Amino acid sequence: MRLANTSYGVEFYPDTANYGQLMNVQCRPGFYRASDSLTAKVSYPVTADGLRANQIYCFADGSFASNVIEVCNPIRCNATMLKTDLKIPHVKPYESVLTSNFYNYTDSFTVNCSRGYVSYTNLSSVRSSVACGQNWIDKTMGEWQPPDLNTCTAVKCEPIMNVSIKCKQAGYFFEDRQFDKIIKCDLSNGSLISGQWIGIYGTDLNNLKTINCKPVSCLSDTLMPRSTDASTLIKTKSFKNNVTIEFGNGTRVTVEAAAVNIPDEYPYASVIAFQCTETSDTGVGEPIAYCKSDGTWNITQLPSCIRKELI
Known part of the structure; x- marks a missing residue:
């Protein structure tokens, strides 16, 4: 026996049932039931047949018995908060691409990453997307993905940080009388997606391999x-x-x-x-x-x- 969906967003597991088989009714991803709420106080009694809420039993004649089948409601994400309280970091102004105040599950929009940043899913692109997802703790909540909204990540060198190079031995400095050689990761010339090390505060990368240390x-x-x-x-x-x-x-x-x-x-x-x-x-x-x-x-x-x- 195959059952037609009794509510938008509902799915059956298993999706077909034979005589004597019990099926559980659940919401598809992007939907939720009232009882999914962390604060819900919804409870349904067990039927005389021993069925709990959202369960269906198939009889030999093709008929079935069920308990209460809860309605599955669609998840929505609030886009207005992205214009006020919750800003997407490291991107260029994006308010104009928000075409709706609410987005449905899996709906997305595209943003342009700021200089020095690329898409967290595609390091070769300076365009990235933010999508409406479902909170895995509270299934009734729509949640923008990625959860921290860091859809753009910094262009990286290896390793990723400003690096201070010093003489190994205490009481020594470089021949040019500097104690530190500082290099940082910056965009490669003419590129928006690849990084390279550059010297700052007077550091010459060309001399780093040959410069020696001497006593202070x-x-x-x-x-x-x-x-x-x-x-x-x-x-x-x-x-x-x-x-x-x-x-x-x-x-x-x-x-x-x-x-x-x-x-x-x-x-x-x-x-x-x-x-x-x-x-x-x-x-x-x-x-x-x-x-x-x-x-x-x-x-x-x-x-x-x-x-x-x-x-």
Whole structure:
């Protein structure tokens, strides 16, 4: 025996029945019964034949008995919320393509992905679709698919993130005195669907394979510019002619103050102690320069020693 659908959206399982066979009536995908609601308080008594709601029994003469067969109602998705409360991310303005306030199950519309984004189902397309689906927890609810509305996904490189490249050994930086080389994923030239790595913040991708790391150091020229005459600078600032230099390993040397900028660099933790002449001081202690772990000095320029007031 084959039964005709008693309601739009209803299907039978199995779809044909023989003598003595029990069939269950259920809603097709995209439809729901009142009893499917999570808050439903609908209940139907069992019949004298032992049939529960939405069950049918086939007799030998081709007739059948049934309990209550609930109506199956169609799912609908609200499109007005996509114009106000629930915006689709990473797409160009799409309000004009919404031709109805409500969409039926499986109905869809197409959007254009923003720059740098492609369809989550087709990474070769900058057009993607949003469809009306059915919530798998509450079958009475229409739900836009994909559920998080991320129908457009970012163009990806491998791996997908901004990458910071550093020297492996602590206390080292690159030869150009940078601690980080930053590269990021961007669109390939002339493409809307493929990504490529590019250097940012001064990073040159062509040099990454050949650039070396070296111990952190400070430039002597930033402390005592070579553009000025060192001897004149020492006299102008009223420094003594000699300075003491102590290195991180504890070694100490005394050199002429005017020769401090002859080495290009001083290693991290180097301390250069200038001294004011006997008749002057800085007012804040002796002028001392210390090379920090970031490759800069603790002072941006050497302070001047001022002649002491005579009492």
